[in-house]
Amino acid sequence: MITISQTIKAIKNSSAEDVVKQCLERIEGSKYNTFITVAKKEAIEAARNVNVHLGPLAGVPIAIKDNISTKGIQTTCASRILGGYVPPYDAHVIERLKEAGAVIVGKVNMDEFAMGTSTETSHYGPTLNPWDTKRVPGGSSGGSAATIAAGEVPLALGSDTGGSVRCPASFCGVVGLKPTYGLISRYGLISYANSLEQIGPIASNVEDMTLLFNVIAGHDPRDSTSVPGEKDYTNALVDDVKGLTIGVPKDYFGDGIDQAVEKSVWDGVHRLEDLGASWQEVEMPHTKYALAAYYVIAMSEASSNLARFDGMRYGLRLEKDHDWHTTYSEIRAQGFGEEVKRRILLGTYALSAGYMDKYYLKALKVRTLIKQDFERALKSTDVLIAPTMPTPAFKLGEKISDPLTLYMADVNTVPVNLSGVPSVSLPCGFSNGMPIGLQIMGKHFDEETIIRTAYTFEQNTDFHTKAPEVA
Amino acid sequence: MITTKDVEHIGWLARLKMEEEQLEGYADQLNSVLDYFGQLDEVDTREVEPTYHVLEMNNVFRDDKVTDCLTRDEATGNAPKTQDGYFKAPRIL
Numbered sequence: 004m005i006t007i008s009q010t011i012k013a014i015k016n017s018s019a020e021d022v023v024k025q026c027l028e029r030i031e032g033s034k035y036n037t038f039i040t041v042a043k044k045e046a047i048e049a050a051r052n053v054n055v056h057l058g059p060l061a062g063v064p065i066a067i068k069d070n071i072s073t074k075g076i077q078t079t080c081a082s083r084i085l086g087g088y089v090p091p092y093d094a095h096v097i098e099r100l101k102e103a104g105a106v107i108v109g110k111v112n113m114d115e116f117a118m119g120t121s122t123e124t125s126h127y128g129p130t131l132n133p134w135d136t137k138r139v140p141g142g143s144s145g146g147s148a149a150t151i152a153a154g155e156v157p158l159a160l161g162s163d164t165g166g167s168v169r170c171p172a173s174f175c176g177v178v179g180l181k182p183t184y185g186l187i188s189r190y191g192l193i194s195y196a197n198s199l200e201q202i203g204p205i206a207s208n209v210e211d212m213t214l215l216f217n218v219i220a221g222h223d224p225r226d227s228t229s230v231p232g233e234k235d236y237t238n239a240l241v242d243d244v245k246g247l248t249i250g251v252p253k254d255y256f257g258d259g260i261d262q263a264v265e266k267s268v269w270d271g272v273h274r275l276e277d278l279g280a281s282w283q284e285v286e287m288p289h290t291k292y293a294l295a296a297y298y299v300i301a302m303s304e305a306s307s308n309l310a311r312f313d314g315m316r317y318g319l320r321l322e323k324d325h326d327w328h329t330t331y332s333e334i335r336a337q338g339f340g341e342e343v344k345r346r347i348l349l350g351t352y353a354l355s356a357g358y359m360d361k362y363y364l365k366a367l368k369v370r371t372l373i374k375q376d377f378e379r380a381l382k383s384t385d386v387l388i389a390p391t392m393p394t395p396a397f398k399l400g401e402k403i404s405d406p407l408t409l410y411m412a413d414v415n416t417v418p419v420n421l422s423g424v425p426s427v428s429l430p431c432g433f434s435n436g437m438p439i440g441l442q443i444m445g446k447h448f449d450e451e452t453i454i455r456t457a458y459t460f461e462q463n464t465d466f467h468t469k470a471p472e473v474a
Numbered sequence: 475m476i477t478t479k480d481v482e483h484i485g486w487l488a489r490l491k492m493e494e495e496q497l498e499g500y501a502d503q504l505n506s507v508l509d510y511f512g513q514l515d516e517v518d519t520r521e522v523e524p525t526y527h528v529l530e531m532n533n534v535f536r537d538d539k540v541t542d543c544l545t546r547d548e549a550t551g552n553a554p555k556t557q558d559g560y561f562k563a564p565r566i567l
Contacts, residue, residue, distance in 0.1 A: 224536045317553065
């Protein structure tokens with residue numbers, strides 16, 4: 004895998020243009036189907052013009068998940084319905100990246116509209132896990148994590164609605180952060196479930212992830228849920244956890260957990276204990292209801308957010324027009340894939356007359372209880388540590404045919420989105436050669452403590468130095 | 475229990491055209507997921523307020539100032555069908 008410091012060194016020894024060209028060559032030779040669109044011309048042009056003294060990311064190549072709007076570069080959400088769509092504006096995070104001198108090399112693969120845990124629902128075919136090409140890279144930001152694991156690009160952006168940054172980070176052995184809700188502007192992020200999702204940074208190590216996070220976090224008046232205030236998160240890159248109290252929620256080590264995952268995460272807790280932290284078990288009794296509450300809310304929000312795809316202003320339009328409703332229904336039937344349709348149907352049902360209280364309102368109340376679980380657990384502790392995913396990456400095709408089985412894989416990631424707290428996933432071990440992710444969750448707006456904990460863990464272990472053998 | 479007729483109706487509400495042969499498959503899948511959602515009934519939420527949003531933010535306003543916006547060409551540039559600078563929609567009635 005490639006780090007920012009290696010990249011900057013290479014730029015100093017040659018040029019940003021050379022470094023970006025080498026990066027584009029690796030992408031074009033990729034065996035993992037990581038990219039949907041390679042922005043070759045734009046990237047070379049940007050690298051040629053970049054002021055290499057501009058900032059921490061000057062000349063550094065970055066891959067962008069294909070649900071984040073990039074002016075002049077096709078943005079499809081991995082869906083047929085947005086094939087050929089070229090945004091006329093940049094997302095807020097893209098504006099910030101460009102100001103910091105980062106070079107956008109293209110748009111990476113994902114589950115269609117970020118709905119999935121495996122990147123298998125992409126209209127452009129699945130991304131393969133560089134550690135084992137018979138296995139999924141996780142999802143929905145599978146392209147983002149896989150391209151880093153494969154050593155193609157040093158940095159990527161993903162988005163996390165129910166685990167979509169942390170799951171692929173875990174399955175691909177890289178570092179990914181789901182920031183506190185409101186820290187990163189969603190302006191230009193194509194909505195799936197807007198009360199749950201945040202854009203998140205992905206990198207090969209905690210320091211690079213933090214440098215990227217530092218660039219993209221901050222207030223934006225165009226997103227009404229964006230919170231004011233700026234911080235320098237690099238101050239949290241401190242190798243010290245003395246006096247830190249870790250909570251370990253036993254509800255996150257439930258049925259079906261892989262034994263190697265359980266052992267590696269506990270080893271991680273004990274490693275931090277050796278370094279001066281203490282730990283205690285905490286109760287989070289509503290965790291088992293998080294999955295159902297999450298899916299009701301996410302699907303309900305999706306059915307509303309995806310109503311905009313009507314083929315009039317952008318996207319797929321069929322040759323022949325009928326009356327309005329028929330035209331609209333046919334475009335959507337042909338433009339959306341199976342999983343997206345399933346979620347729209349379920350969300351529409353959960354919001355329909357007679358069922359709204361039973362499903363949607365009920366789920367929102369359970370969400371309150373889950374949020375309270377976090378508040379209670381984090382009152383006596385500084386961070387919570389648990390497995391990101393209950394298992395390592397599963398095989399391609401293994402779970403895709405049964406939607407409910409696939410949803411179950413998100414059991415440890417969705418509570419974080421329901422409560423809005425930040426969470427980072429980083430490598431903590433291997434199970435039969437596949438990476439395992441450790442999840443560190445914190446208080447609202449306390450990214451510093453989870454970054455410090457992650458950084459200390461990384462400085463005192465060598466899991467982040469392991470990379471898959473790439474052909 | 476969702477029937478194939480319900481699936482057709484939900485499809486209509488969601489503006490997703492359903493093919494006859496898909497209805498049964500969708501009904502099975504929807505029922506299995508809704509069954510799972512049923513476990514929420516176990517939770518006592520009588521005294522609990524719903525959380526629509528995790529942050530305590532209300533009525534966020536911006537200054538009422540005119541700023542740059544997309545030109546007409548930029549705004550219609552992705553539309554598959556346009557006429558005289560307008561989006562062209564199918565007939566409504």
